[in-house]
Amino acid sequence: MKTMKKECTPKQKRGQSLVEMAISLTVILWLLAGAVDLGSALFAWIALRDAAEEGALFGSVYPTLDDGDGIYEGEAVNTAAIRQRVCATATNPIKLTGSDNLNCNVTLVTVNVTTSTPPCAGGWVRVDVVYNYSIMMPLTGTIIGTQTIPIRASATNTLLRPACP
Secondary structure (H helix, E strand, O other), X not given: OOOOOOOOOHHHHHHHHHHXXXXXHHHHHHHHXXXXXXXXXXXXXXXXXXXXXXXXXXXXXOOEEEOOOOOEEEEEEOHHHHHHHHHHHOOOOOOOOOOOOEEXXXXXXXXXXXXXXXXXXXXXXXXXXEEEEEXXXXXXXXXXXXXXXXXXXXXXXXXXXXOOO
């Protein structure tokens, strides 16, 4: 006795195509969202790097506190003003102003190896900035185990004033 092969009906073929499209569309959309997330993180890193450079430039001109009389107050590092300058510079897309996601460290080094001399021209200022970038796509955060990625930027500049004693 001869058995007849059961042929696929057009309805069954449509169902298979629908499943294939759903699986491939999910993968394609996930890759597209990942590319958008990566591009946004790169844009945030560029803004953060520019902010660190601005802070280092500001710190090279105003490394120590000045109470308005033109006389620098020695070893009082102008960290708060440099941090404020960094936060004011990086406002888009990462909005550092008033952000808890920002960690800004300012380091001043003098030319002399003794610690008794205040920072003066010829030394250097280094501004290190770390920003916790929030991932936009929830599935990616679940896969890698965190919803934030630390983005780091740093800049170093030579101190321009005050003159060394």
